[in-house]
Amino acid sequence: MASKYLTGTGSESKQLATWYFTFAAILFGAQLLFGLVAAIQYVMPGFLYEILDFSIARMLHINALVVWMVFAMFGSVYWLLPDETGIETIGIKIGKLLFWIFAAAIVVVVLVFLFVQVGKADATTIWLITEGREYIEAPRWADWGIVVVALGFVGNLFLTGMKGRQTGIVTVLMADMIAFAGLYLAGMFFTDNISVDQYWWWWVIHLWVEATWEVFVGAIAAYGLIKMIGAHRQVVEMWLWIEVAMLFGSGILGLGHHYFWIGTPEYWWEIGALFSALEPLPLVAMFVHVLYDWGKTQGSEEEKGNTHSVINNKPAFTWFVLNAFGNFLGAGVWGFFHTLPQINLYTHGTQFTSAHGHLAFFGAYATILIGMFYIAVQGTNGIKVMKNTKASIWAVSLITGGMMGMTVALTIAGYVQVIVSRAQMGATWAAYFDGQSGMWFTQAMDWRLIMGILIFTGFIILAKDLLTTGKNPVHER
Amino acid sequence: MANKSVWSDNRFWKRTATWVTGFASILLIWLTFDTSTQIAMGNDQDLQNKVTKRVPGPTVINYKITYEMSPKRGHEVPIIGGNDGKGNSLFQEKEKFFGRDDYSEKEARALLHLGKLGSQAKNCMDCHTLLGNGAYYAPDLTKAWLDPAWGPNGAMQALTGKNTKEEAMAEFLQHPDQYPTHARMMPNLGITAKEAKGLVAFLKHMSSIDTNGFPRNFGKIKGAVHGK
Amino acid sequence: MFEPFTDVVPSFFGWLNQGPLTLTIFLHTVIILPMIWIYFQEKKRLENEN
Numbered sequence: 125m126a127s128k129y130l131t132g133t134g135s136e137s138k139q140l141a142t143w144y145f146t147f148a149a150i151l152f153g154a155q156l157l158f159g160l161v162a163a164i165q166y167v168m169p170g171f172l173y174e175i176l177d178f179s180i181a182r183m184l185h186i187n188a189l190v191v192w193m194v195f196a197m198f199g200s201v202y203w204l205l206p207d208e209t210g211i212e213t214i215g216i217k218i219g220k221l222l223f224w225i226f227a228a229a230i231v232v233v234v235l236v237f238l239f240v241q242v243g244k245a246d247a248t249t250i251w252l253i254t255e256g257r258e259y260i261e262a263p264r265w266a267d268w269g270i271v272v273v274a275l276g277f278v279g280n281l282f283l284t285g286m287k288g289r290q291t292g293i294v295t296v297l298m299a300d301m302i303a304f305a306g307l308y309l310a311g312m313f314f315t316d317n318i319s320v321d322q323y324w325w326w327w328v329i330h331l332w333v334e335a336t337w338e339v340f341v342g343a344i345a346a347y348g349l350i351k352m353i354g355a356h357r358q359v360v361e362m363w364l365w366i367e368v369a370m371l372f373g374s375g376i377l378g379l380g381h382h383y384f385w386i387g388t389p390e391y392w393w394e395i396g397a398l399f400s401a402l403e404p405l406p407l408v409a410m411f412v413h414v415l416y417d418w419g420k421t422q423g424s425e426e427e428k429g430n431t432h433s434v435i436n437n438k439p440a441f442t443w444f445v446l447n448a449f450g451n452f453l454g455a456g457v458w459g460f461f462h463t464l465p466q467i468n469l470y471t472h473g474t475q476f477t478s479a480h481g482h483l484a485f486f487g488a489y490a491t492i493l494i495g496m497f498y499i500a501v502q503g504t505n506g507i508k509v510m511k512n513t514k515a516s517i518w519a520v521s522l523i524t525g526g527m528m529g530m531t532v533a534l535t536i537a538g539y540v541q542v543i544v545s546r547a548q549m550g551a552t553w554a555a556y557f558d559g560q561s562g563m564w565f566t567q568a569m570d571w572r573l574i575m576g577i578l579i580f581t582g583f584i585i586l587a588k589d590l591l592t593t594g595k596n597p598v599h600e601r
Numbered sequence: 602m603a604n605k606s607v608w609s610d611n612r613f614w615k616r617t618a619t620w621v622t623g624f625a626s627i628l629l630i631w632l633t634f635d636t637s638t639q640i641a642m643g644n645d646q647d648l649q650n651k652v653t654k655r656v657p658g659p660t661v662i663n664y665k666i667t668y669e670m671s672p673k674r675g676h677e678v679p680i681i682g683g684n685d686g687k688g689n690s691l692f693q694e695k696e697k698f699f700g701r702d703d704y705s706e707k708e709a710r711a712l713l714h715l716g717k718l719g720s721q722a723k724n725c726m727d728c729h730t731l732l733g734n735g736a737y738y739a740p741d742l743t744k745a746w747l748d749p750a751w752g753p754n755g756a757m758q759a760l761t762g763k764n765t766k767e768e769a770m771a772e773f774l775q776h777p778d779q780y781p782t783h784a785r786m787m788p789n790l791g792i793t794a795k796e797a798k799g800l801v802a803f804l805k806h807m808s809s810i811d812t813n814g815f816p817r818n819f820g821k822i823k824g825a826v827h828g829k
Numbered sequence: 830m831f832e833p834f835t836d837v838v839p840s841f842f843g844w845l846n847q848g849p850l851t852l853t854i855f856l857h858t859v860i861i862l863p864m865i866w867i868y869f870q871e872k873k874r875l876e877n878e879n
Contacts, residue, residue, distance in 0.1 A: 256721030
């Protein structure tokens with residue numbers, strides 16, 4: 125069970141949120157560990173060969189990523205619901221039960237991934253061991269478990285949202301979370317046709333991370349601005365609606381940028397190119413919005429003669445600002461780099477994608493969810509103004525610096541692949557390994573590993589800070 | 602109160618967001634119906650009737666497959682059973698697959714089914730890319746069937762001691778740890794002979810999918826720096 | 830004026846895809862245009878409220 129200082133004060137919904145956050149943080153650590161294993165294997169291919177092969181380490185790396193973020197997202201909603209609706213979350217008992225079911229299922233899936241790894245080419249494997257589809261490898265039984273858990277979660281959100289005060293943030297979250305849960309169904313079937321397989325697979329992956337998750341981040345950022353700097357709700361919610369329009373307007377049909385080369389018709393070149401090219405715009409808007417609201421609120425306080433900072437949670441706000449910038453840089457700029465088909469023809473399936481994936485998942489999601497962890501620490505400890513500690517500054521610097529370094533390293537590796545393996549050599553097996561043996565590529569992989577170690581060190585400090593800062597006497601109570 | 606601008610009115614933006622989201626979703630669903638009919642798997646009849654499908658039927662494994670420039674499309678396309686000289690498939694020239702070129706629809710479908718299941722059960726996608734999607738630790742398999750390395754002049758047939766492409770591939774898949782091609786080696790995943798045959802059928806079928814010219818120049822360039 | 834169709838299977842969207850921009854301009858237009866109608870409706874509503 126969660127230890128004493130991780131339990132909520134007053135609200136059961138917030139207590140449940142801390143459970144979700146705790147489990148999410150543990151999975152975040154697991155994600156980094158398996159990422160390190162995979163990074164070592166690029167440098168030393170014999171490392172754990174036929175014990176914990178790259179495919180398994182990488183599968184655990186990306187699945188832990190998805191699951192910790194989903195846990196932290198559920199936690200965030202349970203955290204903000206009482207604040208937004210003004211009532212205690214309905215169905216919290218079921219919510220708590222579902223948490224334990226979800227957590228237990230995840231543990232079983234991870235153990236099977238670790239110790240069974242692969243199965244025979246039959247339906248039993250798909251049902252019990254792995255579905256073998258990147259990001260959603262969880263076996264079919266777990267899929268159904270996830271559907272049940274997600275339905276319970278969405279049910280609680282809807283019941284609470286409809287009974288309590290229905291703010292713009294809650295309305296957006298309700299619509300967004302039902303789409304988020306419903307889209308998972310698109311990834312739960314088997315077909316012999318790999319083009320059809322990948323068509324629907326992208327419905328889950330893309331419409332999650334480039335549509336529903338982004339809107340979720342918009343809603344959380346809106347909540348955070350009201351909560352942390354006292355931004356004006358009407359202004360924040362207007363921005364939120366504009367962001368929803370822009371994110372969904374570009375993101376839904378931006379799905380087309382995954383349909384360039386998987387057997388789908390040529391018209392997707394055009395749809396995917398132009399709609400996804402617009403995807404960075406709302407991310408610019410979010411960045412402007414966060415900084416603008418900060419400056420505006422601070423300015424109006426100073427006009428009244430108050431010189432103190434309007435931020436009541438420095439570490440969380442640091443992560444929120446990093447989110448605004450990281451989302452734009454990682455998802456926006458790095459995504460735009462290779463979203464046009466004439467470029468994507470050569471970058472598709474190279475480390476370029478990997479560079480974008482790392483910075484986007486980190487910048488758009490990890491940052492804001494870590495920010496939510498800090499908001500929960502502040503709330504459960506009854507802190508009025510939470511300050512940065514040495515540890516929180518070290519953690520954010522090491523993790524962010526490491527992530528930027530890793531992204532640069534992977535981008536350079538991607539250039540080598542594009543130029544040598546793709547453009548020059550024509551994408552064959554031999555071309556692939558010629559690219560992989562290039563000096564730029566191998567050095568980039570060394571740097572990636574070093575950056576990974578920095579990030580992991582940062583994570584240890586972050587975990588320490590999250591566990592201890594609540595009792596630190598520097599904060600104003 | 603002075604006239605409030607519509608541009609700063611929450612209700613306007615809420616309705617805009619609802620409209621844009623709803624209509625984009627409807628367009629996506631419409632496009633999905635259109636695309637679904639285009640990427641539905643063909644069958645043996647289509648091949649007999651010389652109908653080009655984006656995703657041909659499983660019996661395409663009975664045919665010779667190449668990847669050639671189509672002047673009309675402006676990129677390379679899979680050519681099935683010979684080229685008419687204008688970048689269209691003739692659906693004539695057969696090619697033996699494990700000694701046979703007369704797989705029935707049912708047999709070929711069963712092989713492909715086994716191979717597709719195998720590709721997921723063995724988690725191919727977390728090292729390789731398929732149609733360019735997956736992990737980047739091992740080569741892309743989209744057109745692996747057409748890779749010169751497995752052809753008569755490539756290294757893999759001699760390495761595995763087999764005389765045909767499909768047998769060399771199947772042998773490699775069963776014992777990848779015995780045939781290292783790079784310091785980074787494929788692990789032994791317990792692939793059986795039957796599963797290997799299915800996987801090779803899956804790879805051959807995948808190479809016949811029209812991927813709009815991805816990957817460009819596959820297998821055509823020997824390279825200037827590393828020219829052989 | 831019209832480009833010959835190049836894709837494998839003719840379709841409505843394929844036909845709209847006349848060059849690098851035609852299809853996407855069409856789709857963007859049908860998404861954006863009704864916003865004008867929403868704009869004027871809301872403007873009227875705001876005026877009535879005053």
